[in-house]
Amino acid sequence: MHQNPIRDIPHYLRVYQSYLGARMYLVFALTLAAVFAEGLGLLMLLPLLQGMDTGAAADAEPTNGIGKLLHDMLAGFGWADSTVAIILIITIAFIVKGSLLFGANAFNAVLRAQLLRELKGRLFDDYSRMSYRYYAERDTGYFINVINTQITQMLNSFRSLMQLGSQLVSAVIYIGLAFVVTWRFGLMALLIGLVLLFLFRWLSIYVRKLSRRSATENGHLSKLLIQFLNAFKYLTATGQAAHVRTTVMASIRRLTEYEMRRGIAESFTTAVREPITVVFIMLIVLVQMVALGQPLAPILVSILLFYRGLNTILSLQSSWLAALGQIGSLEMVRDEFAAQRRHKEPNSSRTLSDLSQGISLRNLHFSYAPELAPVLSNISLDIPVKTSVALVGESGAGKSTIVDLLTLMLKPDQGQVLIDSVPGDQVELSSWRRQIGYVSQETVIFDDTIANNICMWDGDTSTDSALLERVRSAARQAYIADFVESLTEGYQTLVGDRGVRLSGGQRQRLFIARELFREPNLLILDEATSALDTESERYIQESIDQLKGRITVIIIAHRLSTIRNVDYVYLFDRGRLVEHGPYQELRDTEDSRFGRLVALQSLY
Known part of the structure; x- marks a missing residue:
């Protein structure tokens, strides 16, 4: 100027x-x-x-x-x-x-x-x-x-x-x-x-x-x-x-x-x-x-x-x-x-229908800046539709970055993300993301009623009985229904800014209820049970197990008890895929790094 x-x-x-x-x-x-x-x-x-x-x-x-x-x-x-x-x-x-x-x-x-x-x-x-x-x-x-x-x-x-x-x-x-x-x-x-x-x-x-x-x-x-x-x-x-x-x-x-x-x-x-x-x-x-x-x-x-x-x-x-x-x-x-x-997010016009084949990563490389060390190096893996997989590894191994690539929030420096064989850079983003349920360790709770936090203002639960029943069903699946229905205002209870009126475990189960309400084709659980007590974690685990074979589930977890029943495990270390296979097979394989992690957490 x-x-x-x-x-x-x-x-x-x-x-x-x-x-x-x-x-x-x-x-x-x-x-x-x-x-x-x-x-x-x-x-x-x-x-x-x-x-x-x-x-x-x-x-x-x-x-x-x-x-x-x-x-x-x-x-x-x-x-x-x-x-x-x-x-x-x-x-x-x-x-x-x-x-x-x-x-x-x-x-x-x-x-x-x-x-x-x-x-x-x-x-x-x-x-x-x-x-x-x-x-x-x-x-x-x-x-x-x-x-x-x-x-x-x-x-x-x-x-x-x-x-x-x-x-x-x-x-x-x-x-x-x-x-x-x-x-x-x-x-x-x-x-x-x-x-x-x-x-x-x-x-x-x-x-x-x-x-x-x-x-x-x-x-x-x-x-x-x-x-x-x-x-x-x-x-x-x-x-x-x-x-x-x-x-x-x-x-x-x-x-x-x-x-x-x-x-x-x-x-x-x-x-x-x-x-x-x-x-x-x-x-x-x-x-x-x-x-x-x-x-x-x-x-x-x-x-x-x-x-x-x-x-x-x-x-x-x-x-x-x-x-x-x-x-x-x-x-x-x-x-x-x-x-x-x-800096507008690039978008394409190829609309995806419901996930029918699965997700594949091919030779992925990614770093957050050219001057920084790579976060992921030469990652290739497959997640067939309606299977459950676990991404395991120490902090900084690149697990959450893989999730960001799967949701197309990030674009790989090299390689491809394929969704039903369609390259990620050709996908119309909303057609893919509306199929995804995502539960992170950091709960996302809005200063509104429990019902609106679950249905995300999809309608008025005070007048729409069918919508209210869907909200209740999601709450039961997330094992928070008994708590909600014990409240004076029930599903119309205000939770406060970022859910301050709820305990940590209640916030997390409310978060999970929202994603289950959406009936996603892909459910991502990123340390979703880390804030829960043992009993709540068990309930959530049972809920996840009930989804097995119905939708595709990706679980990131440090507490390996959460992933005992998954179909497949991918183990990462410093941005590289070092082991993969079924849970039982990796656990029982001699000299398996995953087996040693299981032993350290006293899991059998």
Whole structure:
């Protein structure tokens, strides 16, 4: 961007135009019509004042200039001698001006609402399609800051820029009319206005710099607050909240300092606007009357026009500073949309039907960055449909990465993921992912009712008995139904943020119930029973065993008791597949690494 912010106005307007189209300029057209109506009303003061000077409008016929033009126009309608007619024209002009100005401001409000809906909706859609790698490179606070805080601030900058455009139109017309009435007066007004804008230029640069810093700091503060709230229990229980407070308060101090500086700059512009206008008006009036000997009537009309014009020019500065105060938000949102276009998850058009053959990995290689060691090296394996397999290995062996590749969240550096013999890069993603149930160690629970957490707002369980029965069936399979039905509100019980009102085991079983409700063709259990007590784990194990032969199940587990009944085991070590085979066969094979893992956990 240019150092001079004024040069960037066309760019900022094009950003908004990309979302709203050319209709946004209708605000300027309505403002133009409103100012013309007001200008006509002010100009009609000229024949009125001339008539009052002489006692009758007819005796005051001017010999040249705008006064003669207005007199001839009134004479054409037969109103040149009517003071009442002139007053009515002035009155009607201001009524029309008010109506048009209301239309401009109301339409501006409609555009802002549409812009807010468009931006937040489009960015949410982009976030739902962004690549997993891009998501992993950012923190939650960043995304929340952009879609919530920065878009709202961007909306404020749009309002200020619209005001700026309207004021610019008004200033040009007022100064132009002052030029018509007394050209020397108009020329002085124009020169003074340009000088004032030049003098305030440094403030514009300063405020935009503060805006950019403020937008960045807002994101940093959001990240800190989210991390604090997510770790609230731990920090409070261990008395370490004060350590986080130091960092949070430092960010708050920086943010408030930027806001204070920006507010002072805007207050300065607002405070000096009227005094400067009055001082220059008085100076020009003295020049007009004393030095140039101009008549009083045109001077009085010019004073009104000049006051409006110069005041509007100074209002331009206030609106421009207000726009620059949020321009950092506009730039951040603009850059985020550009980043989303670059990092959009690639998708294809080949729709998958229900899983019928199975999943195969062929010579997979993967690393998270070129400079990092590979996470997976030359992995090949098969998962036939309606079988159960276990992925086993120490932490960091690459098991969860394989799951991310199976769900097509990640793309391999080399090799292929084949789903029913279709390469993953040819698959229409939603047709595959809606077949997947996924239960991770980190429970995903929403601040809503138990029923909605299971059915994911698929309908209203309070009125749909068939849906409620499906919810209950999933809860029974996950062995959480007895607990839910013992609650006063039953399935309508609110669980709190991230399920804070439930125990760890209850959260995990609720999570599992949701996935069973979906009746997936592929169920992935990533350390799904690690947070459960022995009895709950046994119940979940029985539930998983009941699915055997009905759907495809992939289990990642450190506790090998969970995988005793799987059809096949794959053992990984440092990103390589080192052993595979049926559970019993691997367990009983001499010198088997899997057998040693079983022995270490005292499993038979």
